[in-house]
Amino acid sequence: MDGRGGKSVVVVGAGIVGAATAYFLSRRGYKVRLIEAVAPAAAASGSADGAVSVASKRPGPMMTTALAGIALYRQLEREGLFSGLFKQRPTVMVAEDESEVESLVGHADALAGEGMSLRRIEGEALRRYLPDVSPGVRLAIEVGNEGHAIGYEIVRRLIAASGVAVERDTRVLGLVDSGSGGSIAAVDTSRGRAEAEHFVIAAGGGSADLIGLPGIVRPRKGQLVVTERAPMLATTLPGALMSCRYLLSKDAIQGGGTAARRFGLVVDPLRTGQFLIGGTREETADTGNDLAAIRHLLASAVRLLPPLERLRVIRVFAGVRSATIDGLPVIGRMAGYDNLVVATGFEGDGICLGPLVGQAVSRIVAGEPGELDLRPFSPDRFAQRSLVA
Ligand SMILES: Cc1cc2nc3c(=O)[nH]c(=O)nc-3n(C[C@H](O)[C@H](O)[C@H](O)COP(=O)(O)OP(=O)(O)OC[C@H]3O[C@@H](n4cnc5c(N)ncnc54)[C@H](O)[C@@H]3O)c2cc1C
Numbered sequence: 001m002d003g004r005g006g007k008s009v010v011v012v013g014a015g016i017v018g019a020a021t022a023y024f025l026s027r028r029g030y031k032v033r034l035i036e037a038v039a040p041a042a043a044a045s046g047s048a049d050g051a052v053s054v055a056s057k058r059p060g061p062m063m064t065t066a067l068a069g070i071a072l073y074r075q076l077e078r079e080g081l082f083s084g085l086f087k088q089r090p091t092v093m094v095a096e097d098e099s100e101v102e103s104l105v106g107h108a109d110a111l112a113g114e115g116m117s118l119r120r121i122e123g124e125a126l127r128r129y130l131p132d133v134s135p136g137v138r139l140a141i142e143v144g145n146e147g148h149a150i151g152y153e154i155v156r157r158l159i160a161a162s163g164v165a166v167e168r169d170t171r172v173l174g175l176v177d178s179g180s181g182g183s184i185a186a187v188d189t190s191r192g193r194a195e196a197e198h199f200v201i202a203a204g205g206g207s208a209d210l211i212g213l214p215g216i217v218r219p220r221k222g223q224l225v226v227t228e229r230a231p232m233l234a235t236t237l238p239g240a241l242m243s244c245r246y247l248l249s250k251d252a253i254q255g256g257g258t259a260a261r262r263f264g265l266v267v268d269p270l271r272t273g274q275f276l277i278g279g280t281r282e283e284t285a286d287t288g289n290d291l292a293a294i295r296h297l298l299a300s301a302v303r304l305l306p307p308l309e310r311l312r313v314i315r316v317f318a319g320v321r322s323a324t325i326d327g328l329p330v331i332g333r334m335a336g337y338d339n340l341v342v343a344t345g346f347e348g349d350g351i352c353l354g355p356l357v358g359q360a361v362s363r364i365v366a367g368e369p370g371e372l373d374l375r376p377f378s379p380d381r382f383a384q385r386s387l388v389a
Pocket residue numbers: 012013014015016017018035036037038039040041042043044045046047048049050051052053151170171172173202203204205206207221222223224279318319320321322343344345346347348349350351352353354
């Protein structure tokens with residue numbers, strides 16, 4: 001069966017990627033079934049810190065794609081879909097010691113090469129720009145045109161606008177081959193079989209087993225802290241403060257680092273006047289918080305922005321990112337199946353990329369050429385096992 005001509009589609013997973021896919025497909029006139037094991041935003045999309053940012057991306061395809069991701073947030077905000085949900089603000093990357101300055105300058109060159117608007121601030125100007133940060137900060141690079149969005153709010157908005165009723169508490173157990181070769185006929189779920197002409201697997205950490213790529217996606221936990229409101233302090237920060245150590249922690253993991261826990265540091269003043277402080281990168285799927293990690297995050301945050309010491313913590317939480325073994329997401333049609341598309345493995349970047357990826361996936365399903373170069377993210381780079389038992 002060639003499913004490409006039909007208009008019915010099953011989307012597996014109601015995180016930000018599945019929700020965005022459902023939204024863009026329903027706008028194209030597709031009849032969408034959105035099947036979710038738990039509830040919308042039950043996994044990573046509901047426990048992220050929400051930076052919609054290019055600043056932290058590695059040069060190359062992720063940086064280029066993130067730029068397009070932010071542009072789409074701005075467009076959807078202007079058009080009203082994300083009205084009130086996308087806070088535009090710069091990211092301010094800061095470096096303290098010599099090695100951080102060196103790494104930040106190199107990263108700033110890469111960002112400038114992608115056309116990002118940057119401002120380098122040091123010396124007296126730095127003290128005026130960031131009056132409350134530690135005197136230990138030697139260099140700040142302001143990355144303009146970035147923003148913040150709360151993942152579960154975006155998911156809720158996309159689903160409401162799509163008009164699709166989420167099938168909650170329904171786990172997809174496996175794919176059913178059409179038997180005539182080259183296509184999927186249905187998915188088996190904990191509530192029975194769901195047939196359609198197209199299938200999109202956007203199930204985060206649950207995706208790899210379903211598409212016959214077991215082991216390519218690994219859980220990577222992050223712990224985060226939210227403070228009480230402190231609007232006055234928030235007004236002294238032009239945007240999110242990102243310690244250069246955040247980049248180093250991401251790089252260490254992508255370079256094959258093996259330590260079980262790494263710390264980055266981002267202090268983000270939220271729309272509410274609260275501060276979000278993150279986060280860890282831990283090679284585990286457990287979603288608990290522990291005092292040692294929270295204490296470490298708070299101590300680093302207070303060292304960077306001493307007035308935070310006066311604030312009370314009102315919430316700590318943790319979420320699990322889905323990281324691929326080569327650090328790039330998996331987006332595209334599955335080889336050998338003309339009606340099966342996957343989008344997973346967004347690690348710490350899926351809030352930024354989710355709407356864009358949903359739009360791109362809807363184009364793939366419709367068989368239309370996309371504007372994005374998705375070749376670096378093709379599932380073909382991994383050796384696939386049989387999808388069906
Ligand atoms: C601590 C933390 C901080 C982060 N910070 C940022 C950030 O600052 N900026 C940023 O851009 N990104 C950030 N992220 C990453 C971002 O949250 C994720 O990349 C993004 O949410 C992934 O979305 P998704 O839709 O692919 O997956 P998910 O949100 O994980 O959704 C997948 C859904 O599929 C469902 N599912 C799984 N298996 C099945 C199955 N078999 N059948 C049916 N349903 C299934 C799950 O229940 C889940 O609801 C962060 C993540 C964490 C954990």
